[in-house]
Amino acid sequence: MSTKFQKLAQKGFTLIELIITIVIIGVLAAVAIPKFTDLTAEAERGVALGIAGAGASASAVYYARVKGGSATALADCPALMAQVDMPATYSFTGALGTGGASAPCTVLKNSAAFTPSVTFQAYGS
Numbered sequence: 001m002s003t004k005f006q007k008l009a010q011k012g013f014t015l016i017e018l019i020i021t022i023v024i025i026g027v028l029a030a031v032a033i034p035k036f037t038d039l040t041a042e043a044e045r046g047v048a049l050g051i052a053g054a055g056a057s058a059s060a061v062y063y064a065r066v067k068g069g070s071a072t073a074l075a076d077c078p079a080l081m082a083q084v085d086m087p088a089t090y091s092f093t094g095a096l097g098t099g100g101a102s103a104p105c106t107v108l109k110n111s112a113a114f115t116p117s118v119t120f121q122a123y124g125s
Contacts, residue, residue, distance in 0.1 A: 044109060045118070047087075048090070048107050048109065048117070048118040049118055051086060051087065051090055051107050051118070052107045052118040052119070052120040053120070054084070054086070055077070055080075055081060055084070055086075055092065055105060055107065055120050055122065056120040056121060056122065058080060058081070058083070058084045059077075059080060059096065059102075059105070059120075059121075059122035059123045059124075060123060062074070062080055062083070062123070063100075063123035063124065066124075073124070074096060074124070075095065075096065076094065076095045076096060077092040077093060077094040077095065077096060077105035077106075077122055078091070078092045078093070080092075080096060080105075080122065081105075089109060089110050090107055090108065090109055090110065091107075091108050091109075091110055092105055092106065092107060092108070093105070093106045093108065094106055094119075094122065095124075096122050096123065096124025097121075097122065097123055097124040098124050100123070101123075101124075102121035102122060102123050103121070103122055103124065104119045104120070104121060104122075105119065105120055105121075105122040106118070106119045107119070107120070
């Protein structure tokens with residue numbers, strides 16, 4: 001008689017359990033999806049910050065080469081960044097500092113979707 005009761009044991013999920021699981025997954029998705037929609041803008045800004053850091057380093061190396069006599073003077077940030085391998089989708093504005101002073105250079109993305117710009121200090125000749 002004990003074998004009869006084992007055959008009647010539950011072998012799957014009930015409809016209520018499945019509906020509750022689907023509702024929980026739906027609530028989690030509704031909370032998580034809005035958090036990931038703004039990641040594109042944050043990623044673009046992070047790339048611009050990385051490029052600005054690379055630009056600041058490039059200007060420091062350039063300044064050292066000019067002072068050492070192994071580089072010719074450049075007039076502005078776009079000319080300096082043309083010497084460095086930077087992504088083509090970004091542009092630079094600003095003039096290089098003179099006499100050891102720094103001047104602001106701005107990193108811009110060549111698209112309308114990216115509105116904030118990032119500025120770094122660049123050293124000139």
